[in-house]
Amino acid sequence: MNEQALVKTSVLEIFNKNGYSDLTRMTQRDYDHIGELLQEKSGILISGTTIKRLAHGEFTRLPQIATLNAIANYYNYKTWQDFKASKTEEGPEKGSAKKLGRRFSIKYLSVPAAIIMLGSLYFFRSTNGTVSHAEKASFSFRKNTRNDLPNSVVFSYNIDEVQADSFFIQQSWDKNRRIRIYKNHYTLTDIYYEPGYHLAKLIANDSVIRTADVSIPTDRWFFYAIDNIANYSTQYIKVDTFNHNGSLGLNIQQLQKNNIEVSKDKRYHYVYFPSQMNIPADNFQYKTRVRMQEVRNSLCPYIEIELYCQRLFINMRCTTKGCAHEAFVGFGEQLKKGSDNDLLPITFDVSQWTDIEITVKNKVAVVKINGKEAFSTRYTTDTKYLAGLGYISNGLCEVDRVELYSLDGRVMYKNEF
Structure with missing residues (x-):
């Protein structure tokens, strides 16, 4: 297996370990989720x-060493070289023979050709897509x-001393909310259409080099609809009661x-984000009684x-029993x-009142449906504090208690409405 194949295989294995077995069903949010997992493990x-x-093999050269090391760290190896060495099946003699072969082939090239070849290799591996002085x-x-x-949020940034091909700020x-920025410019004004706890990102090429926590609380229930999650067009629902x-x-x-077109397939969001966040996301209890009308x-x-x-x-x-393949559960x-x-x-029959309870104690989660345990798992991610709660449906939720x-x-x- 060559090194590029090892990169792709290693990334796909990370997907499998985290419940992603079909690339065609993954969204950008899923890929970002994997990136955040790697950051939790490696700090990169x-x-x-x-x-x-990387997962789709859409690269013709090896990624930056920081990216490779992050993958290796996920598998508990200090560096990519350590990880790669653990995967190679070549013995010392065979490896030496390959090195000898490379030296032999270079030796018999003309001097100008060798200089051009080595210079090209150095140029493309050292400059194309790399990030320096992040x-x-x-x-x-x-x-x-x-x-x-x-x-309206005003971002201040300085990338003048960073070496990279392109720069972006992503909300x-x-x-789709990624905006390109340039050197010798220091301000970008952007608009957030949805409330919540957002992790804004300063990106060089494809690497996140800085983040900023942007909190936009509501301190009340806030309602909106999304017509198509791919386009993510937000429509506010303003009501008196x-x-x-x-x-x-x-x-x-x-x-x-x-003016919501009810004939279209939409996701309806009810969300609540408080200004104060003091409930740890690894030790809490949540109880609700809910149903939905189509x-x-x-x-x-x-x-x-x-x-x-926060993370x-x-x-x-x-969903209904006949659509169990559409269900999912995520903790960290x-x-x-x-x-x-x-x-x-x-x-369960989502049109009927149902009691749901989620208890998390030291990152061990237990879900109960109508008083009966339905799911449990343990996670390791530091999700920090709870930043808000929400109900999302392709119909209209009714919440009797939360x-x-x-x-x-x-x-x-706490409210019984």
Whole structure:
């Protein structure tokens, strides 16, 4: 196996270890998730775009040494060379013979040809796509509009001493919100259309070299619809009241009043982000009672419970038993998809009231559906503090009760509506 094949195989194995078995089903968010896992393990920032390119074998030269070392660190090797040595099947004699062969072939080239060949190799391996002096970059931000939405954020940066082919600022995980920047410019004003805890990224080529935590809380329930997750066009749903018959929810008339085309396939978001974040994401209890009503006929109606963390997510998609392959559960680096895991226990009739309970103690998670344990896992990622909570569905959720508090009793949110 050559070195490029080893890179691709190693990355695909990381995907498999984290529940991604089908590249065709992966989203950019999934690739960013893998990049964040590698950062947790190695301390080296790698963009999701780079991860995607390596997984698909879309590279003609080896990645930067930092990227290779991050992959090696994931497998508990200090450097890529150590990792590569552990995988090679060549003995010392065979390796020496190959080196001798290379020396022989160069020896019998003409001197000018050898100089041109070696110079070309050096040039392409040392300059094309590499990043140098990344530590000299600076990156910060300020919000011009407090916590209003849309929110105008001014990024300040300095990349003058960084050596790279191109530079970008990316709002969060969505690569479609990536804007190119240039040297000798120091300010970029961008717009955030959604609330939440965002990790903005300063990118050189495909490597994340600086990050900034951008928090845009709501301190109230906030509603919006997304027409197509690929385009990620956000439509706000402004309402006078969201309490119907003793539960949190919206109705179709409110959607139509906000010019939401209910005939289209959409994802409806109910989210709550507090200003204060003091509940650790590895020790908490969450209880809710929820159901959904369909807006349009769907073969696989679903409810997604999402607990937003400062790093990564805790989320779960529950759907009907016949659509169990569409279900998923994610805690930190542990993502289990119904397509290659038995997630039938977390499926139910989402049109009926259902009690869901999630307890996490020292990064051991247990999910209960109607009082019965349905799923459990252990994760290692430091997700830091809980930053918000949300309900997402291809219909309209109704929430009868929600409680979210730390195991020592501190309350982040509690409401019986």
